[in-house]
Amino acid sequence: MITKTILVTGGAGFIGSHLVEHLVRTYPHYNIINLDALTYAGNLANVSAVAEADNYSFLEVDITDLDAVRKIFAIYPIDTVIHLAAESHVDRSIEDPLIFVRTNVVGTTTLLQAAHEAWKGSFGGKLFYHVSTDEVYGSLGETGAFTEDTPYDPRSPYSASKAGSDHFVRAWYHTYGMPVVISNCSNNYGPRQYPEKLIPVIIHNAVLDRPIPVYGKGINVRDWLYVGDHVAAIDLILHRGRVGETYNVGGNNEWRNIDLVRRICGTVDEQLGRKLGTSEALIAFVPDRAGHDLRYAIDAEKIRTELGWTPQTDLTQGLEETVAWYLKEFSAA
Numbered sequence: 171m172i173t174k175t176i177l178v179t180g181g182a183g184f185i186g187s188h189l190v191e192h193l194v195r196t197y198p199h200y201n202i203i204n205l206d207a208l209t210y211a212g213n214l215a216n217v218s219a220v221a222e223a224d225n226y227s228f229l230e231v232d233i234t235d236l237d238a239v240r241k242i243f244a245i246y247p248i249d250t251v252i253h254l255a256a257e258s259h260v261d262r263s264i265e266d267p268l269i270f271v272r273t274n275v276v277g278t279t280t281l282l283q284a285a286h287e288a289w290k291g292s293f294g295g296k297l298f299y300h301v302s303t304d305e306v307y308g309s310l311g312e313t314g315a316f317t318e319d320t321p322y323d324p325r326s327p328y329s330a331s332k333a334g335s336d337h338f339v340r341a342w343y344h345t346y347g348m349p350v351v352i353s354n355c356s357n358n359y360g361p362r363q364y365p366e367k368l369i370p371v372i373i374h375n376a377v378l379d380r381p382i383p384v385y386g387k388g389i390n391v392r393d394w395l396y397v398g399d400h401v402a403a404i405d406l407i408l409h410r411g412r413v414g415e416t417y418n419v420g421g422n423n424e425w426r427n428i429d430l431v432r433r434i435c436g437t438v439d440e441q442l443g444r445k446l447g448t449s450e451a452l453i454a455f456v457p458d459r460a461g462h463d464l465r466y467a468i469d470a471e472k473i474r475t476e477l478g479w480t481p482q483t484d485l486t487q488g489l490e491e492t493v494a495w496y497l498k499e500f501s502a503a
């Protein structure tokens with residue numbers, strides 16, 4: 171018997187597809203509806219492992235299309251929304267900011283509006299879970315970490331659009347009483363990430379013998395979290411997170427870009443069985459990203475103490491699995 175109907179937006183993307191796969195397999199009594207516009211970063215191959223499952227369905231819909239989203243709420247007894255659909259790449263947001271406002275701000279508010287209309291008067295058992303980013307907090311110096319109380323200070327069009335979407339989710343909570351929860355996560359990595367983000371760019375270019383672009387001096391610091399650990403955090407927040415709360419999710423795994431790039435180059439060389447240093451020789455320092463945030467770091471104390479979540483995958487294991495996945499993709503192509 172189906173006990174929950176969950177609408178996952180962005181379920182054909184990187185993090186979304188790992189979440190969909192996890193939910194479909196772990197909870198056969200949940201109906202999982204994957205809503206995705208299949209833009210450049212969405213791919214149904216990402217969810218092929220569960221495509222035939224009885225508790226799974228896919229809908230190709232743009233979250234900014236209010237009529238289409240309304241129809242979905244009219245047809246399905248959705249009680250939970252897990253909202254991951256977003257434009258997510260900072261460099262693209264610098265080139266083309268308006269699409270980020272459209273998808274991330276208008277898309278999120280469209281979903282909120284449709285959910286509100288469908289749920290009005292009976293919010294019991296309902297939840298709107300918004301998956302967001304630590305970039306809303308801005309950029310750190312060499313020390314310190316973002317807590318859930320850190321004031322918002324987004325600096326790129328991408329992070330500003332995600333900050334806007336977070337604020338709208340909270341507005342629906344405070345104004346209309348909609349049950350919401352938000353998580354803000356650090357940099358994810360793992361299989362299926364679109365090759366525009368740092369880690370897949372390194373792997374692709376190393377394999378193809380192309381220059382590996384490192385922005386500026388490579389001294390910017392990111393906190394890396396394996397996507398499976400993020401999915402575990404989302405599962406816990408979905409089931410045990412407190413309504414109206416925010417949870418920061420981080421890997422406690424900070425790396426300067428240049429050090430991470432060198433490390434991945436080593437893993438690629440090792441897995442390809444080629445001379446160590448071959449990939450590293452491809453590193454090319456290129457002009458810096460405009461407004462490049464220096465450092466992100468997460469204080470994940472709240473989710474650890476309240477929900478017992480800590481990241482489980484160490485970087486060596488996570489990178490080995492990730493590189494192996496991309497190499498297999500290359501050999502299949």
Ligand SMILES: Cc1cn([C@H]2C[C@H](O)[C@@H](COP(=O)(O)OP(=O)(O)O[C@H]3O[C@H](C)C(=O)[C@H](O)[C@H]3O)O2)c(=O)[nH]c1=O
Nearest residue numbers: 258259260303356357366367368371383384385390427
């Ligand atoms: C693509 C690329 C990036 N970089 C640098 C720029 C950053 O300092 C770092 C990671 O860049 P990336 O674009 O992979 O990710 P962030 O800009 O940190 O943002 C990412 O993590 C947050 C949490 C999100 O919310 C974003 O959705 C996600 O894209 O490597 C390079 O040096 N060379 C490159 O070719």
